[in-house]
Amino acid sequence: MVQEPDAERVAATRDRLVTPDEATRLADLFRLLGDATRARLLYALLEAGELCVCDLADAVEVTDTAVSHALRLLRTAGIVASRRAGRMIYYRLADAHVRMLLDLSREHMREER
Amino acid sequence: MVQEPDAERVAATRDRLVTPDEATRLADLFRLLGDATRARLLYALLEAGELCVCDLADAVEVTDTAVSHALRLLRTAGIVASRRAGRMIYYRLADAHVRMLLDLSREHMREER
DNA sequence: AGAACACCTGAAGAGCTATTCATATGTTCA
DNA sequence: TGAACATATGAATAGCTCTTCAGGTGTTCT
DSSP states (O other): OOOOTTHHHHHHHHHHSOOHHHHHHHHHHHHHHOSHHHHHHHHHHHHHSOEEHHHHHHHHTOOHHHHHHHHHHHHHTTSEEEEEETTEEEEEEOOHHHHHHHHHHHHHHHHHO | OOOOTTHHHHHHHHHHSOOHHHHHHHHHHHHHHOSHHHHHHHHHHHHHSOEEHHHHHHHHTOOHHHHHHHHHHHHHTTSEEEEEETTEEEEEEOOHHHHHHHHHHHHHHHHHO
16 A cells, blocks of 8 residues: 545545445446356347246257246346246346346447447 | 246347446456445546545545555446556546446435435 | 146355455656 | 555466256146
């Protein structure tokens, strides 16, 4: 650790900063999006609205077991929601914020290069 | 792998889907935000505009070595940019998209609970 | 009831990642 | 020039994560 060239600004920044707790929750959210399989699942849901596990496995070209594991993480975190219809379970994005986040990020990606 | 209850919708979804390559790049971006230390660094920069490594280490309460490693990842990915001033190196968020992403996510977090 | 189906779960291993320690580079100032 | 400072880098280790495999639950249909 070293000295502070601008102690005031550092102090001011620390005050308005996201708390360590908030930062952890934010990082947790981002980490969940930070996997190619989960990202593809989420963007599939963003496009399709609602899909069952087998549809998702087919769209993303991953084992249904892997999809199931991935969805559990997303479900637990409240990023996706599910509904049962017969033997199938349909998944959807849980809220508008997540949709915006995914959309904005995709735009970012596409404008960059 | 199982059958497709709605083959048409799956096919349509797969077409408009983010490509595996795009998904990977998006996941790479999110993964970088998906660590509490890096998240705190980024939000510190979002608030302060520009900070040197020692300021950041102080604000986030992490070793300056750890900060340096974290910043290298963010720099390499084009998420932050740096400028040297004497022996100090000032970091800032690289573009407006990242700022929006961070801002939107924080709002999301704060509205949720 | 039993078979087929859609999905879930737990355990285990391979691979990745973050932090630390030791050391190196580049800069200022006396 | 040399000492002090700010930051960067490489190697190593501990911890986490994703996928797979094997088996389990709940549902439909005959």
